[in-house]
Amino acid sequence: MDVVVVGAGIAGLSCARALAEGGARVRVLDRGRVVGGRLASKRIDGRYADIGAAYLVADDPAFVAQTESWRARGLARPWTDTLRVHPGGTDARGPVRWAAPGGLRSLAADLADGLDVRLSTPAESADQDADAVVLAMPGPQALRLSPPPAIAAAAAAQRWRPVIAAVLTYPARTWTAFRGAFVNDHPLLATVCDDGDRRGDDAPVLVAHSTADLAAAHLDTPEGAGPVLAAAVGDLLGITASPRVQVHRWTYAQPEQATEAPYAHEGRVWLCGDAFGRPRVQTAWLSGRAVADAVLGTTL
Numbered sequence: 001m002d003v004v005v006v007g008a009g010i011a012g013l014s015c016a017r018a019l020a021e022g023g024a025r026v027r028v029l030d031r032g033r034v035v036g037g038r039l040a041s042k043r044i045d046g047r048y049a050d051i052g053a054a055y056l057v058a059d060d061p062a063f064v065a066q067t068e069s070w071r072a073r074g075l076a077r078p079w080t081d082t083l084r085v086h087p088g089g090t091d092a093r094g095p096v097r098w099a100a101p102g103g104l105r106s107l108a109a110d111l112a113d114g115l116d117v118r119l120s121t122p123a124e125s126a127d128q129d130a131d132a133v134v135l136a137m138p139g140p141q142a143l144r145l146s147p148p149p150a151i152a153a154a155a156a157a158q159r160w161r162p163v164i165a166a167v168l169t170y171p172a173r174t175w176t177a178f179r180g181a182f183v184n185d186h187p188l189l190a191t192v193c194d195d196g197d198r199r200g201d202d203a204p205v206l207v208a209h210s211t212a213d214l215a216a217a218h219l220d221t222p223e224g225a226g227p228v229l230a231a232a233v234g235d236l237l238g239i240t241a242s243p244r245v246q247v248h249r250w251t252y253a254q255p256e257q258a259t260e261a262p263y264a265h266e267g268r269v270w271l272c273g274d275a276f277g278r279p280r281v282q283t284a285w286l287s288g289r290a291v292a293d294a295v296l297g298t299t300l
């Protein structure tokens with residue numbers, strides 16, 4: 001069976017791996033220059049900063065096994081179960097958040113290892129020369145590929161929020177230790193994480209994520225959001241030094257609503273990703289695996 005997977009994010013890669021393990025011949029196409037999609041780490045000053053997903057949470061048994069496999073090979077590590085919540089600045093305990101010493105994208109690279117992945121290769125259509133085609137991406141991106149009607153309907157029903165991520169590099173670590181923080185009811189700032197703490201190298205680097213409102217106002221000029229986010233982080237954490245700022249725009253960062261189905265399907269085309277469940281890395285990974293199981297179980 002020949003399968004084309006479009007999208008080398010965590011959903012597409014987990015799907016492709018499971019398909020390959022099940023005996024399918026799989027090609028993965030991604031328009032980007034690297035794998036990972038929103039599991040993204042950008043090299044700045046010789047180190048990687050996580051600019052997409054901030055961390056992983058694993059509570060599904062299969063994904064727990066995957067994270068344990070990454071931990072056993074030194075690729076992932078439990079980071080913290082405690083994040084700060086603003087306003088108020090109190091610490092709140094929650095699930096263990098996992099981080100990656102080499103940046104979260106290294107986990108996608110691990111999944112891609114040994115697969116036929118073709119980068120800088122945008123797909124123009126869902127109509128690929130294969131027995132099955134898997135679109136592993138946000139619905140609005142899948143819609144551009146003119147998928148069959150049921151896929152188009154599922155994709156069109158998704159609603160997405162944008163986020164602008166700002167990597168803030170300071171001369172030194174001057175803030176009180178806090179790991180990461182949710183910033184509630186702030187007009188500009190949604191989260192800020194200590195990337196040096198998360199990555200374990202103690203670099204003086206914070207990564208801020210904007211609110212959807214700020215991102216929406218700066219979609220055409222994302223660099224304009226950088227100083228705004230730097231000022232908001234400085235105010236929040238009492239940092240007086242000016243950071244160097246690099247921004248990244250995520251037009252489709254987070255789906256607004258969860259769908260109960262693990263994927264959408266019509267004919268030989270499937271759609272998967274993090275919109276099929278709670279919007280997080282684990283969901284994308286599971287959605288890709290569910291499609292692989294469905295494709296392998298299909299009689300063609």
Ligand SMILES: Cc1cc2nc3c(=O)[nH]c(=O)nc-3n(C[C@H](O)[C@H](O)[C@H](O)COP(=O)(O)OP(=O)(O)OC[C@H]3O[C@@H](n4cnc5c(N)ncnc54)[C@H](O)[C@@H]3O)c2cc1C
Binds near residue numbers: 007030039138163284
């Ligand atoms: C700012 C931000 C913060 C987040 N924080 C967290 C967090 O803390 N914890 C958590 O669990 N999750 C978090 N997430 C969500 C998490 O990153 C996603 O759930 C997950 O990475 C989605 O993976 P995916 O494979 O479904 O989609 P994506 O990663 O978006 O992958 C889609 C891929 O398809 C490719 N593509 C699209 N169109 C085409 C085309 N025409 N041809 C070829 N390739 C194409 C893209 O290049 C991309 O690589 C965050 C996301 C963002 C943006």
